Amino acid sequence: MDLKPQTNPPVNIAVIGSGYVGLIASVCLAEIGHSVTCVDNDTAKVVALQSGEVPIYEERLPELLARHRGQRLTFSSDLLAAVRRAEVIFIAVGTPQSPTGEADLSYVEASVREIAAELNEYKVVVEKSTVPVLTSRWICRTLLFNGAKQENFDVISNPEFLREGTAIDDFLYPDRIVVGADAERARRIMRRVYQPLIDGSYFGAPDHVPGSRDMSGGVRYIETSAKSAELIKHASNAFLALKISFINAVSNICELVGTDIEEVATGIGSDSRIGPKFLNAGIGYGGSCFPKDVRAFYKIAESVGYDFDLLKSVERINQNQLLCFKKKLNAALWTLKGKQIGVLGLAFKEGTDDVRESPAISIIKSLIEEGCCVSAYDPAAIEKARKIIPENGNLRYVDNEFEAARDAHALLIVTEWPQFARLDLNRLHQIMRYPVVIDGRNLFSLHDMAAAGFHYYSMGRPLSEPESSSRRKIDQE
Numbered sequence: 001m002d003l004k005p006q007t008n009p010p011v012n013i014a015v016i017g018s019g020y021v022g023l024i025a026s027v028c029l030a031e032i033g034h035s036v037t038c039v040d041n042d043t044a045k046v047v048a049l050q051s052g053e054v055p056i057y058e059e060r061l062p063e064l065l066a067r068h069r070g071q072r073l074t075f076s077s078d079l080l081a082a083v084r085r086a087e088v089i090f091i092a093v094g095t096p097q098s099p100t101g102e103a104d105l106s107y108v109e110a111s112v113r114e115i116a117a118e119l120n121e122y123k124v125v126v127e128k129s130t131v132p133v134l135t136s137r138w139i140c141r142t143l144l145f146n147g148a149k150q151e152n153f154d155v156i157s158n159p160e161f162l163r164e165g166t167a168i169d170d171f172l173y174p175d176r177i178v179v180g181a182d183a184e185r186a187r188r189i190m191r192r193v194y195q196p197l198i199d200g201s202y203f204g205a206p207d208h209v210p211g212s213r214d215m216s217g218g219v220r221y222i223e224t225s226a227k228s229a230e231l232i233k234h235a236s237n238a239f240l241a242l243k244i245s246f247i248n249a250v251s252n253i254c255e256l257v258g259t260d261i262e263e264v265a266t267g268i269g270s271d272s273r274i275g276p277k278f279l280n281a282g283i284g285y286g287g288s289c290f291p292k293d294v295r296a297f298y299k300i301a302e303s304v305g306y307d308f309d310l311l312k313s314v315e316r317i318n319q320n321q322l323l324c325f326k327k328k329l330n331a332a333l334w335t336l337k338g339k340q341i342g343v344l345g346l347a348f349k350e351g352t353d354d355v356r357e358s359p360a361i362s363i364i365k366s367l368i369e370e371g372c373c374v375s376a377y378d379p380a381a382i383e384k385a386r387k388i389i390p391e392n393g394n395l396r397y398v399d400n401e402f403e404a405a406r407d408a409h410a411l412l413i414v415t416e417w418p419q420f421a422r423l424d425l426n427r428l429h430q431i432m433r434y435p436v437v438i439d440g441r442n443l444f445s446l447h448d449m450a451a452a453g454f455h456y457y458s459m460g461r462p463l464s465e466p467e468s469s470s471r472r473k474i475d476q477e
């Protein structure tokens with residue numbers, strides 16, 4: 001479809017939910033020119049946002065909040081007033097995982113019931129939260145059951161593909177925008193919403209946010225059905241998780257045959273049909289999306305009669321990576337009780353302060369259970385980690401990598417922060433009790449670690465022992 005550049009007036013938008021998705025969507029929609037009210041039922045959160053607080057760790061978020069707060073972007077706990085003013089309503093509330101693995105849609109339904117009361121003229125209701133296929137139909141039914149008239153709304157799906165830590169770049173410079181709308185009227189309105197990105201005019205604005213690539217020709221815009229858009233989201237996340245579990249499975253074979261996964265991954269990823277991204281073997285994926293979305297997609301498939309057992313393997317392989325990592329520690333130290341262990345990384349990945357389903361948290365809990373003394377450091381995630389595992393006799397959070405490594409029998413690397421890869425290895429070697437590093441993210445080369453005198457365990461690669469000239473400590477103990 002060839003979209004003609006249009007110059008349109010700003011669209012009045014309500015965004016329901018001010019979490020990772022809702023807040024990023026709000027600031028970015030304001031950034032491309034729209035008038036946005038971001039609504040949350042947590043009044044304390046609304047007050048904090050109105051006063052200029054920045055609740056999540058995202059590059060450029062402080063800058064965009066300062067630029068648009070009180071101008072194109074307001075925060076409110078009055079959902080009805082925001083909906084009344086809006087032409088487009090984005091539902092961006094949480095869809096956490098239920099105990100049985102399905103997505104918990106109760107927050108979505110609660111906001112939909114409230115919206116129904118204010119659909120007094122035509123509005124587009126947008127699913128932004130990650131929801132199972134067919135949710136748009138349920139939203140439509142719930143609106144009708146709660147008094148809305150069919151002629152006053154259409155429900156569409158507009159899934160997000162935001163990665164934590166780069167969410168604003170991912171919104172403004174996406175690989176694609178997907179809009180799943182069955183009604184032409186709703187499609188026309190959504191094109192107006194995204195027009196500055198579609199025709200590339202946003203990228204010509206003098207104060208536009210610089211991005212990771214050249215989008216002056218406009219962003220790829222895909223229109224499809226609501227069901228297809230819902231499936232695109234879950235299938236995309238499930239495939240990315242599958243790609244990670246695949247390379248992790250291959251890394252286990254590499255260990256068994258004595259070769260290096262980094263070399264194998266380079267060879268695989270050089271195939272243009274595969275690509276090098278998401279082929280980093282390691283301790284496994286975490287976060288609030290992949291684990292939840294893989295399980296939710298399995299449950300969705302099961303509910304419509306398909307046994308998506310491949311996803312069971314994706315999850316099993318991922319969980320096994322943690323066990324592989326822990327086995328390396330036992331292999332390195334023999335017994336763990338009473339050992340001093342340094343841990344570098346708490347966030348589920350670099351570039352974020354989020355510790356949800358972080359491998360690091362799982363590792364620390366098991367170390368404490370084994371009677372270890374843990375010193376942990378992370379550039380951004382200590383405060384959030386402290387809320388989950390408060391400091392105690394066996395755990396302290398420290399200010400830098402060297403404090404984590406001081407007197408340690410082993411240093412564990414569990415989050416791929418680039419700064420960890422630049423550490424002064426000689427200084428590390430001097431302050432550690434044993435020269436043992438267990439790297440869950442393959443941040444170092446085998447050669448460098450051998451030359452620096454470390455017993456270096458990593459994922460999918462051979463054990464690297466100190467070069468003879470640099471051997472000391474363990475051999476002398």
Ligand code: UDX
Pocket residue numbers: 160161162163164165237240244277278279280281282283284285286287288289290348349350416
């Ligand atoms: C993911 C999807 O990338 C994004 O499109 C979706 O909207 C939300 O979920 P996110 O979870 O923020 O984003 O982070 P991502 O960068 O995808 O990493 C997810 C996990 O996979 C992290 O724990 C990361 O360490 C791990 N990972 C990633 C690997 O183990 N290997 C890789 O090669 C890439």
